[in-house]
Amino acid sequence: MNGRTDGIMDSLRDDLKGFFKPRMLFTAMGLAGALWLGSGVYMVGPSEQGVVRRFGKEYALTGSGLRYHLPWPIESRDVVDVARVRRVEIGFQTEMGRVKVIEAEALMLTGDENIVSCQLFVQYVIKDPAAFVFRARDPEQVLRTAAEVALRSAAGRNTIDFTMTDGRFQVQEQIKEQLQRLLDAYQTGLLVTEARLLEVDPPQAVQDAFHDVVRAWEDRERLLQEARGFTEDIVPRSRGEAAEMVLKAEAYKEQRVIRAQGEAKRFLEVAAAYAASPVVTRERLYLEVMERILPNAEKIVLPSQSAGSVLPWLPLRALQAPAAASTSPQVKGVTP
Structure with a gap:
């Protein structure tokens, strides 16, 4: 009885295997197909x-x-x-918040045959995704090489003084423009948004001497600015003072002419009056002169009975003093 039951179970098991095996295969194939289609x-x-x-x-x-x-x-x-701003560093490398100078990239030869150490910081974005993916093999490495080429080219076209002082921003623009031209020529699909010179210094061995030169240059520029300011201030002031002097001279001239004309007119009037009545005119002129002299003279009034006992004398020492040079002689009386 047991042998017959085992035979039935084996037969049923074989039938089930034959039934599910194709279904499992098709199910697995369907799931794989769905996953393959869904991977897109x-x-x-x-x-x-x-x-x-x-x-x-x-x-x-x-x-x-x-x-x-x-x-x-x-x-x-x-x-x-395409919106993320990326960066590349030339001449240095930032590691754990510390800056490490890479001298092989940093040292440049300037147009006046001096050596300068430059650190360039470049920011860029992807402006053309298709060109970035298909045109260049390694666009970011092309950018790094092109940035170093542009930096060396700009340093070689300019003097060290120009690069380190007044021309620093112009040199940055030269680097940015040349770098963008190179990236466009290689079809990298990259757009440079900023190229900034972080450090422009001479080599460490001569750094102190070059800093002295830079300070002297800054002092020269400051003195030039002060001189220009002084010139802009003194020239208008001098012109104003000259114009004022001319106006005063003109006014003095007019005053002298008018006074001379008035005195000439008065003289002619006096001459005419004198010709008409000499005695009266002479007395009037005498009285006018006394009116101008007597108010400034020291006067001593003596009674008539002592007139014969007073001896008049001149104060010669007072006349010789500078302060009394413009005054009339004083007459004093001394009793003998």
Whole structure:
């Protein structure tokens, strides 16, 4: 009885295996197909762009959102962040918040055959995702090499004084413009947003001497500015003073002319009056002269009975004094 039951169970087991085996195979194939088709679903962020390849070649660009492409190996995609600002350092490297100078990149030869140590900081973004993915093999390495070329070229076109002082911003613009031209020529799809010279110094061995030169240059510029300011102040002031002197001279001239004309007119009037009545005119002129003299003279009044007992004399020492030179002689009386 047991042998017969075991036979039935074996037969049932074989039947079940024959029934489920094809179904499991088809189910597995269906799941694999679904997963393969689903592998083409991808997400593109708000600041990203998708680049779809078909059989390894550029096919399409996609914007942000949920996207789909045909599964690999028919199509594939690259998602590129076009808003993120990237950076590259030339002549130095930042590690754990510390700056390490790379002398092989930093040392440059200037146009006046001096050696200067430069540290360049470049910021860039991806402006053309398709060019970034397909045109250049390693766009960021191309950027690094081009940045060093542009830096050395700009340093070689300018003197060390110009690069370290007044021309620093102009040199930065030269580097940025040349770097962008090189990136466009190599079709990297990159856009340089900033190229900044962080450090422009002479080599360590001669750094103190060069800093003295820079300070002397700054003092020279300061003195030139002060001289220009003094010139701008003194020239208008001198012109104003000269104009004032001319106006005073003109006024004095007019005053003298008018006074001379008045005195001439008065003289002619007096001469005419004198010709008409000499005695009266002479008395009037005498009285006018006395009116001008007597108010400034020291006067001593003597009674008539002592007139014969007073001897008049001249104070010669007082006349010789400078303070009394413009006054009339004083007459004093002394009793003998």
